[in-house]
Amino acid sequence: MKFGQCAVMSATVRGVDVVPVTVEVVVSGGLPGISIVGMPDAAIQEARERVRAALRAGGFTMPDEKIVVNLAPSSLKKTGSGFDLPIALGILAASQQIDPAWVRDTLYVGELALDGRVRDVRGTLACAICARSLGLDFVCAAEGDPLPLSDLRVFAMGHIEAASREGGAAACLEERRCPRRASSRAGGPDYGEVSGHDVAKRAFQVAAAGGHGLLMMGPPGSGKTMLASRMPSILPPLSADEALEAAVVHSVAGESIESVIAGVRPFRSPHHSASLAGLVGGGSPIRPGEISLAHQGVLFLDELPEFRSSVLQGIRQPLESGTVTLTRADGNVVFPARFMLVAAANPCPCGYYGDPDHDCTCTVPQIRTYQNRIGGPLIDRIDLHLDVRRTPPAEVLSSQKGADSATLREGVMRARAFARRRRRKTSGDEGSLAERHRVTDEAQAFLVSVAELHAMSGRAIARVVGVARTIADMDESETVDCDHLAEAVSYRVRDGIGGC
Known part of the structure; x- marks a missing residue:
């Protein structure tokens, strides 16, 4: 040899x-x-x-x-x-x-x-x-x-x-040839299959148009999971650069990249028993967690209060920065984690607090303890808070299905296109929050009064303005007026089921 x-x-x-x-x-x-x-x-x-x-x-x-x-x-x-x-x-x-x-x-x-x-x-x-x-x-x-x-x-x-x-x-x-991008709209769940829930569909359209997080609270069987699972159907397809970013994360995790490179946005729905390493990332060797696998897509956390508190608090920083940094003895590892958070929760342990058709069997301390499992800092980072009630039986059986995904997606695409044109005409991040989003003086006065009444944090105020700006983009309005802010506030200040 x-x-x-x-x-x-x-x-x-x-x-x-x-x-x-x-x-x-x-x-x-x-x-x-x-x-x-x-x-x-x-x-x-x-x-x-x-x-x-x-x-x-x-x-x-x-x-x-x-x-x-x-x-x-x-x-x-x-x-x-x-x-x-x-x-x-x-x-x-x-x-x-x-x-x-x-x-x-x-x-x-x-x-x-x-x-x-x-x-x-x-x-x-x-x-x-x-x-x-x-x-x-x-x-x-x-x-x-x-x-x-x-x-x-x-x-x-x-x-x-x-x-x-x-x-x-x-x-x-x-x-090996580069694959052609296929249509990302073939089949899949559609909002046209959902009876009623017009207010919820509108909230999901706003969330999709602006990339906002959304928290639903309602009794069992009210349609929270059904609504959340259809969110990808109204999102625009991934661009080539976005698809490559998301595909790299899936490749590193050992998962198929076929749907991602075809332009389909990821939809991840981890079980509430997920560990911190499973959700945020970790292990040996270090692997991306669910929040990174949802990069450029949707992370759906069902039964939000059932997640361990330490696990939930681990996603607070990625929600703000769009990345998660894992520190080990041999250095730091950074994973991308720019995702849309959609969460669902029951209002109490039995699930029927505030439901007019079922009696709640929980005590006030039990209800308060259950809702506090989510944590105020995390709730403060979620832009839209939505009460979801059960659809009446007659409406479930009705043939009137309401807006379908194609209609909602058209509004989302139109709003995002208007936002891109608007940003090209502005000077970027210069000026105050109200100036950057072109909030009228009357709308500013309205927001100040609402913020003082509900003791809103600075982050909450900024997020309300961001949602109002998205609603204005959906109306193709250059300025944010009182109507836009009123709708944004209605998604933020909850006084229905759960009372939080």
């Missing part, structure tokens, strides 16, 4: 970022065996056995010599099974069993099965973006989702046996 050395480019995922890694392989004299150094995790250490079996399955000879694999930079911890393929190719190139063209100008990521097949790994899209930034071609498994990178040559490798062919990846492998 011939001795030699070579270097193969690969990458490791850290958060949603990717760090390029050079896989250096040396085949030399000494006791037979494979040593992997450079701070590999357990999955990388186990690559020794996977690589050994895969090379034999592909018709190659495993060098009966000492093999040292170094993952540079050595000071960075490496994770994942994606180093199997570059390690295998490095061994083959160093022992001169394959054409050296295979390890030139290409970044490799892939896990090897024992029969030599190449499997997809999480973070493939993020690694492809890294290859593009380095000016390299990219080779990954054939079984994964198509990658939306038209300016990068992406090749699919199905089996390690392909490396026996002359000419390298560009000559021997099929290029």
Whole structure:
């Protein structure tokens, strides 16, 4: 067996970022065996056995010599099974069993099965973006989702046996084509299927037009979940840049990116038993949580008071900043988390406080304790508060369904287009809150009186003005007047079910 050395480019995922890694392989004299150094995790250490079996399955000879694999930079911890393929190719190139063209100008990521097949790994899209930034071609498994990178040559490798062919990846492998964006409106739940709830539909349209958070409170069976599940149907499709941002997060989490790159906004609905790491992110290695998987989409928290208080309070900062920063001993990891929060809650433990058709069995302290589980700081960060009542039986059976998703979405698109035109004519963030949103003097006086009456915080006032600005955009009005503010205040000051 011939001795030699070579270097193969690969990458490791850290958060949603990717760090390029050079896989250096040396085949030399000494006791037979494979040593992997450079701070590999357990999955990388186990690559020794996977690589050994895969090379034999592909018709190659495993060098009966000492093999040292170094993952540079050595000071960075490496994770994942994606180093199997570059390690295998490095061994083959160093022992001169394959054409050296295979390890030139290409970044490799892939896990090897024992029969030599190449499997997809999480973070493939993020690694492809890294290859593009380095000016390299990219080779990954054939079984994964198509990658939306038209300016990068992406090749699919199905089996390690392909490396026996002359000419390298560009000559021997099929290029994976960038998928065409499909329509994001095919099928799915529609607001036209919801009887009544005209006020709630209007509130959801306002929330979609301005990207505002929304909290629904009402008795069981009033339609809260039904309304929330249809929110994506009235949101505009993802732009190409938004889709790429969201797809990277899903790729890093090991989830399919097919619907995201087609323009469908994510809709995440975690169970109320979710842990803080599951909702915000964490673990080892660090993985994005539900709030990051909802990036550029909707996060629906049903039965909001049933979530643990520490878990709920963990989303307060991401609601403001649009990112979540996880601090570990080896540094910080930042995940994007710009999502629309839609939450639903019962007004009390039995669920019927304030319902005219059912008697509530809860005591006043029980009701207060139950509603306080959400926490004032989190409620203060939610723009629209909505009481949802059960639809009368006759209206449920009626054929009059009210506004459908297409009608509501048209209003959302029109409002967002008007807002973009309006912002182009303004000077940005200069001036006071009222000046930036062009609130009339009469409307300002009205808001001051309401804010004093209900002891609204500065954040609450700013969010009321923001909602009023969205309502004005829906009316294609340059200024915010009293009618716009009155509707915004009605979504903020609740005096119906729950009384909070």
